[in-house]
Amino acid sequence: MASTLPNSMTLRALPGQNDETRYFVSGEVQVEAGAGIGAGVLLRANPGCRIHIGRGACIGMGSVLHACGGSLIVEAGATLGMGVLVIGQGTIGKNACIGSETTVLNCSVLSQAVIPPGSLLGDPTYGFDLQEAGGSKPIPAEPSPAAVEMAPEMSPEPSPPPSSPVANVEKQTRRWHQEKSDSPETKTHKLNGIPGHWELDRLLSKIYPHRQVLSSGDSRL
Amino acid sequence: MSTSLGLIQTRSFPVIVRIADAMTKSAGVTLIGFEKTSGGYCTAIVRGGIADVRIAIEEGIELARQFDQEEISSLVIPRPLPNLEVVLPISSKLSQLAQNRGYSRLSNLAVGLLETRGFPAMVGAADVMLKTADVQLAAYETIGDGLCTAIIRGTVANVAIAIDAGMYEAERIGELHAVAVIPRPLDELEQALPVASCFVAQPVTLPVTLPQVQEQEVQRSDTAVERIPVYLEPPETP
Numbered sequence: 368m369a370s371t372l373p374n375s376m377t378l379r380a381l382p383g384q385n386d387e388t389r390y391f392v393s394g395e396v397q398v399e400a401g402a403g404i405g406a407g408v409l410l411r412a413n414p415g416c417r418i419h420i421g422r423g424a425c426i427g428m429g430s431v432l433h434a435c436g437g438s439l440i441v442e443a444g445a446t447l448g449m450g451v452l453v454i455g456q457g458t459i460g461k462n463a464c465i466g467s468e469t470t471v472l473n474c475s476v477l478s479q480a481v482i483p484p485g486s487l488l489g490d491p492t493y494g495f496d497l498q499e500a501g502g503s504k505p506i507p508a509e510p511s512p513a514a515v516e517m518a519p520e521m522s523p524e525p526s527p528p529p530s531s532p533v534a535n536v537e538k539q540t541r542r543w544h545q546e547k548s549d550s551p552e553t554k555t556h557k558l559n560g561i562p563g564h565w566e567l568d569r570l571l572s573k574i575y576p577h578r579q580v581l582s583s584g585d586s587r588l
Numbered sequence: 589m590s591t592s593l594g595l596i597q598t599r600s601f602p603v604i605v606r607i608a609d610a611m612t613k614s615a616g617v618t619l620i621g622f623e624k625t626s627g628g629y630c631t632a633i634v635r636g637g638i639a640d641v642r643i644a645i646e647e648g649i650e651l652a653r654q655f656d657q658e659e660i661s662s663l664v665i666p667r668p669l670p671n672l673e674v675v676l677p678i679s680s681k682l683s684q685l686a687q688n689r690g691y692s693r694l695s696n697l698a699v700g701l702l703e704t705r706g707f708p709a710m711v712g713a714a715d716v717m718l719k720t721a722d723v724q725l726a727a728y729e730t731i732g733d734g735l736c737t738a739i740i741r742g743t744v745a746n747v748a749i750a751i752d753a754g755m756y757e758a759e760r761i762g763e764l765h766a767v768a769v770i771p772r773p774l775d776e777l778e779q780a781l782p783v784a785s786c787f788v789a790q791p792v793t794l795p796v797t798l799p800q801v802q803e804q805e806v807q808r809s810d811t812a813v814e815r816i817p818v819y820l821e822p823p824e825t826p
Contacts, residue, residue: 558759562603562655562766567751570769574745 390426394418394434405430405449412439416456424459427451427467436473445476448484455489593678594641596648596662597631601729601737602701602768603655604630609770609777610651611644619776620680626732633678638666655766692783694726699770699781700747702754703737709762710736713754720753721746727782735765739781744771 390404394412398404398420405428412418416434420426421443430451432439437456441447445459448467455473459465463476466484474489476482558564571578594617598604604622612619617636624630634644645662652660673679700723704710714725723742730736740750751767758764770777 558755558764560656561755561764562600562657563606563768564755566606567748567755567767567769570744570771571748571752574748 396420399424399443402426408432421445421461442478591667592636592638592641593665593668594634594636594645594663595631596645596652597629597660598652598655598657599628599630599659599733600655600657600703600766601630601731601735602703602766603652603657604632605699605701605777605781606655606768606770607648607651608632608634608780609773611648612774612777614647615640615643617641617644618680619774619780620678621780623677624729624731628731628733628735630731635678635680638664692726692778693787693789694724694741694783695775695778697741698744698747699726699768699773699778700740700742700751701737701766701768701770702740702751702758703735703765703767704758704761705734705736705763705765707736709758709764710738712761713758713764714738714740716757717750717754721750723747723750724787725784726787727784729782744769 389406390408390410392398392410394414395417396410396412396419397417398410399422401422402420403425404410404420405426407429408426409431410418410420411432412434413436416436417438418432418434419438419440421441423444424441425446426432426441427447427449429449430447430453432441432453433455435455439453439456440458442459442461442463444462446462446464447453447459448465448469450468451465451471452469453459453471455471457471457473457475459471459476460478460480463478463480463482465471465476465482466486468484469482469486469488472487472489476488482488594611596604596607596611598607601622601624608619608622611617611632611634615636617634617640620633620635622630622632632648634641636644641664645664649660649662668678700717702710702713702717704713710728714728717723717738717740718725721742723740723746726739726741728736728738738754740747742750748769751769755764755767773781
């Protein structure tokens with residue numbers, strides 16, 4: 368499957384990789400014990416919706432899971448790669464593996480399915496109006512060639528045209544994220560502005576030269 | 589004669605200590621002490637020749653700007669009148685008095701300061717610092733406006749790691765305000781910093797002019813108490 372990917376596709380440094388030390392939760396979100404959730408992950412359930420992360424599920428760094436119009440369930444043992452975007456309702460089946468930077472729009476993934484990195488699953492014309500009528504419609508786990516072709520357009524830095532629903536959703540998510548970072552919950556940002564913190568960091572990097580690679584004061588939970 | 593006077597004020601105790609450290613190392617000035625007026629305002633007082641004081645204060649202002657201190661105020665007086673010195677705590681007599689208070693068992697160690705707004709955050713941070721590295725909590729200092737500073741002593745590597753850990757704990761509990769690490773403080777800075785009484789070893793003083801025979805209790809460091817008769821006058825012969 369990897370051969371279908373364009374060569375230019377590499378794993379980028381995601382926003383939030385360096386700055387955030389934890390994941391963000393909003394709404395009714397249930398995370399079972401044993402689930403691993405990477406740094407900077409955003410789990411957001413709209414009112415009346417819920418997100419359930421099963422036991423042993425693994426969600427990669429910088430992923431965004433946004434439940435709207437129903438429940439979003441990640442079953443036990445499912446693995447989501449880095450920077451995966453899941454919007455809408457649906458179920459990620461047991462032990463499914465979703466490659467990094469994949470976008471899942473309002474659809475389910477069968478259990479044991481393997482999705483290559485950078486795929487686009489679900490209806491690209493997805494919008495908030497459609498989801499009421501549509502409901503959960505599981506599509507084959509293997510993305511169609513068309514879907515794979517669309518992937519590069521989705522993932523790299525040039526954002527999709529502002530009119531597309533994906534761009535709108537992303538923009539909303541980002542705006543919400545910015546609002547969130549102003550709240551007192553994300554205090555770790557403020558540490559960098561504390562008088563003397565910069566000097567301490569410099570001192571520590573002199574005392575422990577290899578420490579910077581590990582943490583640089585950011586990656587603690 | 590060190591006649592000129594320099595003052596610099598910021599709104600954080602670690603920052604003013606760090607500034608005082610830089611000032612004493614930048615020019616030939618003597619640190620008299622810190623004046624802590626309430627509301628979080630701390631002033632460092634230095635004395636020395638006018639050229640030294642000017643260099644030191646400029647250095648201090650530059651450093652305070654690096655620390656994003658907005659409300660810096662400073663003053664250089666080339667020749668304060670004696671009346672000023674008598675009334676205000678700006679004369680070096682005070683620091684001489686402080687020198688007589690005993691020998692601190694924590695001298696010649698790096699200093700770490702961690703300031704929080706609120707007491708619980710400081711206590712939590714101090715606890716974590718003591719549990720993280722081989723450091724001693726020397727004292728704590730309050731400067732008003734809810735600002736409390738924990739002062740730790742230890743080797744520089746221990747202090748740096750302890751402050752780093754304490755910072756996150758303080759931020760978790762309450763509000764972290766400032767941190768500072770001074771790898772090698774000068775003697776006068778050490779004397780200006782508060783030290784808890786449990787770390788001060790008081791020298792043993794023996795009274796020498798006594799009119800009559802008296803038994804003097806001598807407290808040895810190994811906690812053994814023995815009675816030594818002291819004869820200052822020859823006993824009268826009958």
